[in-house]
Amino acid sequence: MDLKALKKQESKRKISKGYMWALFCAVFWGIWYLPGTVVWALNPFDQMQAAIAETGGDGTALVVTAVLITAFNALTVMLALMIWNGVLGKYGELGRTLKEFHPCSKWFFLASIFGGPIAILGSFIAMGFIGGAFAAVSGLLYPVVGSILAYYWYGEKISKRAAMGIGVIIIGGITIFGGGLLSDLSSGNVQWIGYLGGLMAAAGWGIEGAIAGKGLDISEPDAGLTLRFLGENIIWWIIIVPLLALFGYPMYSFALQVFEPMTLLVLIFAGITFGFCYVCWYKSFPLIGVGRGQGIGNLYGLCSIIFIFLFFGQVPQWTILVGGTLCVIGSFVMFTEDASALETLRGE
Amino acid sequence: MIGNRPIKFRILELFLDGKEYWNYEIVSKIQVEYGMNSGYGRDSINFDIIELASGGMLKDVEQKVDEEGIYKKDFLLHKYVITDFGRVRGSDACLKYV
Numbered sequence: 308m309d310l311k312a313l314k315k316q317e318s319k320r321k322i323s324k325g326y327m328w329a330l331f332c333a334v335f336w337g338i339w340y341l342p343g344t345v346v347w348a349l350n351p352f353d354q355m356q357a358a359i360a361e362t363g364g365d366g367t368a369l370v371v372t373a374v375l376i377t378a379f380n381a382l383t384v385m386l387a388l389m390i391w392n393g394v395l396g397k398y399g400e401l402g403r404t405l406k407e408f409h410p411c412s413k414w415f416f417l418a419s420i421f422g423g424p425i426a427i428l429g430s431f432i433a434m435g436f437i438g439g440a441f442a443a444v445s446g447l448l449y450p451v452v453g454s455i456l457a458y459y460w461y462g463e464k465i466s467k468r469a470a471m472g473i474g475v476i477i478i479g480g481i482t483i484f485g486g487g488l489l490s491d492l493s494s495g496n497v498q499w500i501g502y503l504g505g506l507m508a509a510a511g512w513g514i515e516g517a518i519a520g521k522g523l524d525i526s527e528p529d530a531g532l533t534l535r536f537l538g539e540n541i542i543w544w545i546i547i548v549p550l551l552a553l554f555g556y557p558m559y560s561f562a563l564q565v566f567e568p569m570t571l572l573v574l575i576f577a578g579i580t581f582g583f584c585y586v587c588w589y590k591s592f593p594l595i596g597v598g599r600g601q602g603i604g605n606l607y608g609l610c611s612i613i614f615i616f617l618f619f620g621q622v623p624q625w626t627i628l629v630g631g632t633l634c635v636i637g638s639f640v641m642f643t644e645d646a647s648a649l650e651t652l653r654g655e
Numbered sequence: 656m657i658g659n660r661p662i663k664f665r666i667l668e669l670f671l672d673g674k675e676y677w678n679y680e681i682v683s684k685i686q687v688e689y690g691m692n693s694g695y696g697r698d699s700i701n702f703d704i705i706e707l708a709s710g711g712m713l714k715d716v717e718q719k720v721d722e723e724g725i726y727k728k729d730f731l732l733h734k735y736v737i738t739d740f741g742r743v744r745g746s747d748a749c750l751k752y753v
Contacts, residue, residue, distance in 0.1 A: 309720070313720055313729075313730070317730075317731050396695075400661060403659060404661045410747055524706075524710040525748050526663055527661070527703060
């Protein structure tokens with residue numbers, strides 16, 4: 308075979324594999340909102356919420372319960388990633404990367420602060436207060452935060468096309484949040500903590516991405532992502548959960564009650580889907596470029612709406628559907644222009 | 656210091672002399688240093704090089720067909736050189752310029 312034909316074949320193989328990983332990411336990410344929503348209705352989390360609500364009010368109860376759920380989510384993601392690294396034979400690389408704290412792993416720990424207590428906690432709060440579809444679709448705003456941050460931090464230029472994409476995503480965001488808010492206002496009951504959770508998800512993931520990228524581009528993503536979740540586990544289990552327990556919330560007594568088959572199953576399901584959506588995401592980048600990878604990954608918003616409809620029979624408000632579609636279109640406009648990685652794919 | 660830093664750090668370090676290297680040269684060197692002699696180890700090191708290139712730290716400058724099976728028979732071989740961005744990230748990672 309000649310050079311030209313081989314080049315073509317290689318880039319074809321790369322592109323189809325890359326799309327496969329990116330699609331897997333979207334599907335896993337979309338599925339994650341199922342266990343994320345179901346877990347609220349399961350013991351011990353529903354009892355915990357009721358118990359805290361009696362003395363501390365509904366809002367506090369939801370947030371404290373969300374903390375415990377997020378902490379368990381981090382734990383099961385860690386478990387899934389440790390098995391993944393074991394299968395790939397990457398424990399050695401994991402140790403080597405962990406030891407490079409100053410140049411490398413500090414970025415993962417910093418990223419985990421924004422990813423965990425802000426983005427994932429915010430998502431769970433949004434799921435608990437408003438619902439899975441809203442939580443999923445509001446997270447789609449993250450590229451806006453990420454690119455504005457990159458503009459101020461690395462001085463990355465925002466092209467006309469990217470700005471257009473950002474504009475479309477913002478209109479989508481206003482539709483998602485505005486639609487819900489208006490109907491809440493008319494019923495006189497604004498679930499502002501839920502909306503705050505949606506904004507936390509978008510801001511947190513945007514910031515996380517910008518920070519984690521600094522470490523990930525010089526490490527293996529399998530190892531890097533595991534360290535990012537190691538950081539999140541430390542934050543929850545060594546800092547926040549004990550602190551809340553100190554303030555008198557019954558964290559440990561409810562945490563010890565998760566060993567019910569159904570609850571464990573749902574938590575593990577959440578861990579597997581969330582852990583692998585991250586892994587797939589990063590596998591797609593070198594093959595089809597960060598731009599396309601993120602654009603296709605963002606189809607998770609639509610996947611989640613489909614899965615929520617299939618499994619729970621819930622049709623979200625039309626504002627969420629329209630807003631979500633706008634966000635996905637916007638992310639395609641914004642990302643597909645990034646040709647730097649595609650040049651190498653085009654070869655020639 | 657052989658074999659005790661993350662693999663991508665070591666790959667960047669090998670490129671920091673500014674010379675162009677074929678992927679098989681780097682892969683076989685890393686395989687020896689890190690004891691990754693299996694076919695799987697070889698592919699995973701090669702994927703690290705692809706990731707570094709897609710991250711803009713290495714640049715793919717030349718390709719040729721592997722006719723003799725030096726690396727993988729009838730597959731493409733790639734030749735890379737470090738970019739300015741790669742140098743910056745390499746020095747962030749506390750690697751010394753050679």
